[in-house]
Amino acid sequence: MRTLTLFLIACLILAILPTFALEAARQTSMLSASAQRSDGQTPTLAPTLVATPVPNFITAESALWTPPAPVNRTEGNFLFERPFSYRHNTYWSREYSYGSTRRGQLQIHHGLDFGNPSGTAILAVADGVVYYAGPDDARIFGPRPDFYGILVVIEHPYMYSTGEKIYTLYGHMRQEAVSTGQQVKAGQVIGYVGATGVALGPHLHFEVRVGNPESYDATRNPALWLKPYEGSGVVAGVLRDIHGNKLEGVQLELQAPGNNHYTFSYSGTRVNGDNRLGENFVFADVNAGYYYLIVKNTNGGLLHRQLIYVWAGQVTFVEVFIMP
Ligand SMILES: [Zn+2]
Numbered sequence: 001m002r003t004l005t006l007f008l009i010a011c012l013i014l015a016i017l018p019t020f021a022l023e024a025a026r027q028t029s030m031l032s033a034s035a036q037r038s039d040g041q042t043p044t045l046a047p048t049l050v051a052t053p054v055p056n057f058i059t060a061e062s063a064l065w066t067p068p069a070p071v072n073r074t075e076g077n078f079l080f081e082r083p084f085s086y087r088h089n090t091y092w093s094r095e096y097s098y099g100s101t102r103r104g105q106l107q108i109h110h111g112l113d114f115g116n117p118s119g120t121a122i123l124a125v126a127d128g129v130v131y132y133a134g135p136d137d138a139r140i141f142g143p144r145p146d147f148y149g150i151l152v153v154i155e156h157p158y159m160y161s162t163g164e165k166i167y168t169l170y171g172h173m174r175q176e177a178v179s180t181g182q183q184v185k186a187g188q189v190i191g192y193v194g195a196t197g198v199a200l201g202p203h204l205h206f207e208v209r210v211g212n213p214e215s216y217d218a219t220r221n222p223a224l225w226l227k228p229y230e231g232s233g234v235v236a237g238v239l240r241d242i243h244g245n246k247l248e249g250v251q252l253e254l255q256a257p258g259n260n261h262y263t264f265s266y267s268g269t270r271v272n273g274d275n276r277l278g279e280n281f282v283f284a285d286v287n288a289g290y291y292y293l294i295v296k297n298t299n300g301g302l303l304h305r306q307l308i309y310v311w312a313g314q315v316t317f318v319e320v321f322i323m324p
Pocket residue numbers: 109111112113204205206
């Protein structure tokens with residue numbers, strides 16, 4: 001009986017391997033699309049997209065299912081490096097993801113928070129020109145003065161599909177290390193972690209803005225812009241009720257044996273989704289493989305369960321309808 005089971009598992013693996021090979025080949029041909037620089041040059045930070053599908057677990061369901069190809073219509077194209085070196089924390093707070101409220105405790109988040117000790121060097125995520133460096137008491141970038149404290153805003157040589165420029169914002173610095181108008185390179189130190197402005201403790205608040213660098217309403221989810229680590233990918237999707245309305249503040253989970261993730265949905269009006277993708281939730285830094293995407297109600301009752309596949313270096317897009 002045990003031999004038969006092993007034989008059947010081996011058959012299932014063999015049955016799906018060719019699909020993976022085909023998909024990998026298809027991925028390679030899809031890697032050419034990337035954002036255009038406004039000066040027409042090839043971006044210096046061309047995304048490193050790796051498609052090496054790995055069956056992290058096999059169930060009867062996953063073995064019989066061919067995962068759809070990842071989407072290639074996000075505007076982010078993983079153009080940005082992390083704002084910290086590998087010796088520091090390069091992961092953001094899942095509790096306070098983009099568009100979330102940290103379970104109702106805080107106001108809607110327009111960026112991502114990276115916890116690191118005060119004084120940790122903050123790095124430019126791509127080449128650009130410093131649009132502004134200094135305090136935001138006289139020059140407003142948030143909902144009120146002295147919101148970001150000491151901040152740096154960088155204008156990058158990339159354009160959005162709307163023809164607008166792309167900016168990154170780094171808030172709550174103890175001190176900036178660059179000045180307005182200065183050219184910066186990816187990886188260059190632009191300031192140091194602090195807790196200036198509205199901050200509960202030392203951390204970097206990081207944003208991506210499109211078009212107007214001084215508009216609090218111009219943000220996009222940075223999780224779609226930061227390059228995933230090798231072997232991991234991004235899941236983006238839209239969570240709606242049965243009337244088609246985007247739902248906000250709903251926790252979504254990705255579950256695989258020994259590897260779980262969670263994130264929260266956002267409205268898409270109070271903070272923006274990507275223009276092309278129109279997502280209202282994103283998981284990032286997810287190891288490639290099969291996962292169950294799960295949505296529960298507040299009592300823990302299952303509202304949705306769906307098998308998905310996460311592609312390394314790519315965006316898997318999912319559309320979910322639930323009756324909350
Ligand atoms: Zn923040």
